Amino acid sequence: MLHLFQMREITFFFLVIFFFFYENMLFVSYAFFGVVQLCLIAGKLLKFFVLWVTKAPFYQNKYLSVTQTEKKLVKKGIANNIVPRGMGSCTCIGDPQDEMVGEELAEAKRKDNMILKVLLLGAGGSGKSTFFKQLNNTYGEGYSELQRSVYKIQIYRQIVENMQQLIIQSEQIEKGYLVSGSDEEDVKTIGIDSKEKHLYAMDKSFATAANYVLKFPEFGILDETIVKHINNLWNNCEAIHRIFEHRNKLAVADSTEYFFKNITRIGAKDYVPTTEDVLLVRYRTTGMTEKTFEINAGRMKVVDVGGQRNERKKWIHCFEHVNAVIFVVSLTCYDEVPFEDVTDLNVSIYEKNNMIESLDVFEHTLRYPCFEATPFILFFNKFDLFQEKIKHTPITRAFPDFQSDTDDVQLSIDYIRQKFLDKASPTSTRPFFTHVTCATDQENVKRVFNDVQVCLVSSNLGGADLV
Numbered sequence: 001m002l003h004l005f006q007m008r009e010i011t012f013f014f015l016v017i018f019f020f021f022y023e024n025m026l027f028v029s030y031a032f033f034g035v036v037q038l039c040l041i042a043g044k045l046l047k048f049f050v051l052w053v054t055k056a057p058f059y060q061n062k063y064l065s066v067t068q069t070e071k072k073l074v075k076k077g078i079a080n081n082i083v084p085r086g087m088g089s090c091t092c093i094g095d096p097q098d099e100m101v102g103e104e105l106a107e108a109k110r111k112d113n114m115i116l117k118v119l120l121l122g123a124g125g126s127g128k129s130t131f132f133k134q135l136n137n138t139y140g141e142g143y144s145e146l147q148r149s150v151y152k153i154q155i156y157r158q159i160v161e162n163m164q165q166l167i168i169q170s171e172q173i174e175k176g177y178l179v180s181g182s183d184e185e186d187v188k189t190i191g192i193d194s195k196e197k198h199l200y201a202m203d204k205s206f207a208t209a210a211n212y213v214l215k216f217p218e219f220g221i222l223d224e225t226i227v228k229h230i231n232n233l234w235n236n237c238e239a240i241h242r243i244f245e246h247r248n249k250l251a252v253a254d255s256t257e258y259f260f261k262n263i264t265r266i267g268a269k270d271y272v273p274t275t276e277d278v279l280l281v282r283y284r285t286t287g288m289t290e291k292t293f294e295i296n297a298g299r300m301k302v303v304d305v306g307g308q309r310n311e312r313k314k315w316i317h318c319f320e321h322v323n324a325v326i327f328v329v330s331l332t333c334y335d336e337v338p339f340e341d342v343t344d345l346n347v348s349i350y351e352k353n354n355m356i357e358s359l360d361v362f363e364h365t366l367r368y369p370c371f372e373a374t375p376f377i378l379f380f381n382k383f384d385l386f387q388e389k390i391k392h393t394p395i396t397r398a399f400p401d402f403q404s405d406t407d408d409v410q411l412s413i414d415y416i417r418q419k420f421l422d423k424a425s426p427t428s429t430r431p432f433f434t435h436v437t438c439a440t441d442q443e444n445v446k447r448v449f450n451d452v453q454v455c456l457v458s459s460n461l462g463g464a465d466l467v
């Protein structure tokens with residue numbers, strides 16, 4: 001209670017008493033100040049009494065550094081990262097009723113200003129960085145012309161490297177490198193019948209173009225000549241297209257087709273990447289990037305990390321104080337070979353499968369003790385590409401036990417989803433959410449992250465049961 005009275009007031013009070021007894025010249029003036037101070041003290045005593053009797057919530061929270069709601073969250077271990085606005089700023093006592101209303105408003109503001117820390121995890125190529133870029137595009141400052149220009153070199157690299165990869169594979173098939181096993185074995189592992197290998201060999205007329213592309217420097221800038229040769233190979237060479245059909249085993253990104261088709265625009269001297277180019281470029285993330293976005297009037301700090309095997313070792317450092325893990329799964333990776341296992345078309349999709357690797361990474365991630373009670377949000381991503389792929393390639397490539405109608409989109413997704421959910425311990429109370437997503441579709445990302453924000457805020461604050 002003493003903190004209601006300031007030292008100044010107490011000092012004046014004793015001075016008045018002192019001069020009253022010694023009747024010196026300053027008695028009148030000090031007596032005046034003393035009376036005023038006594039009135040103020042009496043007023044404060046009365047106010048203190050009234051507030052105490054009515055147990056006004058304002059008073060109870062007034063001297064706490066966090067609110068009761070925030071205390072509850074911290075106790076539950078789900079809001080250790082709450083940063084209320086104005087923490088540490090000074091406050092003053094006003095009208096109790098105003099303060100009570102103000103407290104409710106402040107509480108709402110504090111909830112709004114919580115920063116939820118969310119980690120984007122998942123195998124390499126699942127779409128983590130694309131989500132991050134899309135969030136920056138939608139809720140961040142977007143990409144200025146200068147920032148988009150930074151991606152130019154990565155776009156050039158993806159085009160040249162992927163074309164080089166296609167040419168190298170064609171040469172290897174031609175040399176007979178891929179037909180060492182029996183015919184049956186070849187069909188099973190690479191999907192190419194050795195009797196058809198001539199279809200994968202490039203015509204001699206493409207030799208100049210192929211040699212030029214193969215010798216192109218790693219960080220070279222596209223010019224008219226390279227654009228002409230790549231255009232020629234992509235538009236006229238059947239073998240290149242046939243090998244491109246096997247890109248799932250070559251770590252050749254799906255978006256490469258888009259870049260090949262747009263190479264004339266990209267090869268122009270005044271080329272500035274569009275936002276679409278930025279979203280589609282495949283660039284292996286190293287290290288981690290984080291940014292806070294305003295979503296649904298709340299704030300979410302999103303952390304993007306590298307997904308390749310060597311990069312995953314670095315994740316451990318970001319595991320502290322996380323409100324949710326968004327685990328991204330590429331729906332289309334069920335017939336893809338992990339980047340680290342790509343050597344040539346000989347690799348068997350049944351032995352090295354990106355979907356199985358993704359399941360392993362998921363299981364491994366769930367086991368980290370610091371994630372024991374952390375909500376997991378599963379994004380089954382690349383729905384646009386999945387819809388196309390499922391028409392000709394069933395998910396039995398990863399899950400031979402899948403018996404259902406093989407080109408049924410919904411059944412296939414349900415099966416994949418269940419495979420991931422089965423990895424959770426049956427005794428675990430950890431909440432899981434799942435979403436089918438398309439990271440390149442801005443509207444879809446907006447909707448999904450709005451849901452994520454609402455779900456996390458309401459479940460964190462209200463302690464609601466999560467599905």
Ligand SMILES: Nc1nc2c(ncn2[C@@H]2O[C@H](COP(=O)(O)OP(=O)(O)O)[C@@H](O)[C@H]2O)c(=O)[nH]1
Binds near residue numbers: 125128254255281440
């Ligand atoms: N079509 C399509 N492409 C996607 C989608 N999500 C990611 N990609 C592409 O997949 C590639 C790998 O994505 P990236 O975000 O770099 O994967 P990360 O390794 O998990 O960060 C990039 O070329 C993206 O443009 C999607 O939903 N649809």
Ligand SMILES: [Mg+2]
Binds near residue numbers: 129130283305
């Ligand atoms: Mg990445």
